[in-house]
Amino acid sequence: MNTSIKAVCSACGSTETRLSRWRSHDERTRHPGMYPFRCGACGQRFLAPASGHAARRTWPVAVAGIAALLVLAIVAAIFFAVFPQHDTADEPAAAAVTAPSLExxxxxxxDAQFRIARATLLAPERSKEATREAVEWLxxxxxxxxxxxxxxxxxxxKTGVGTPQNYELAARWLAKAAHAGDADGMVEFGRLHRGGIGVEQDSVAAYAWFNRAAAHMHMEGVQERDSIAIKLSPxxxxxxxxxxLHEDAPADGEGEDGPTTKAKLVVPPPQPGNGR
Structure with a gap:
């Protein structure tokens, strides 16, 4: 996959994006002409048509890209049907959701709280007050x-986009998601350990969290685990x-005094619901 392909982040509008990996063969086949990207500014993973070198691909790829754009247009139409936009500029972006969803x-x-927050943060015309409301819903x-x-x-x-940057709170919330059995949370929490962000830098703990995510068939977890494994001694x-595999220490972010530096590392079963 060509790493020079770029896209604009759908969450924050940044162009500091890089190609990510497909999570599964099924995800790839269901999105022809699309590519997975990871935003370097806010960390958001998203699917989008590519620009740059992709523009010089052969006509079959171009046709697939047009088809993908049509799919995006249909999805956008459905989105705006569910979350109708208002012309009043001074209304908070959270008003974009339907009254039943807000109630x-x-x-x-x-789920309604999460949807409202996401819709508000994705709205390009959102105000500072609307952003604060979205963070509160989250x-x-x-x-x-x-x-x-x-x-x-x-x-x-973690990024300080939409709210003041606070590594301790970033570690606390990602720890809760990871310990709740969310594979995305495990990957993000492992990245905190790898970089020493909000927790003590610990490549061993980072590997363990990536390994747990890989056990849940999370392909980014596999990639991150294998990348850090070559840096560890036997x-x-x-x-x-x-x-x-073993529970041998207090859970990160679960102690009375905030995040700890060791991990409670027992693979829990996948949690139904509460997904993104």
Missing amino acids: AARQGDL RRAAEGGHTGAMIHLGKLY EELKRAQAMS
């Missing part, structure tokens, strides 16, 4: 146990693999 969110529906959904909201909130705190690798 459901107010009644404690975690916080409420995360506190209710929605792992998608935990991950999104953790990424916001003794460290053995210890990391043991940590992936």
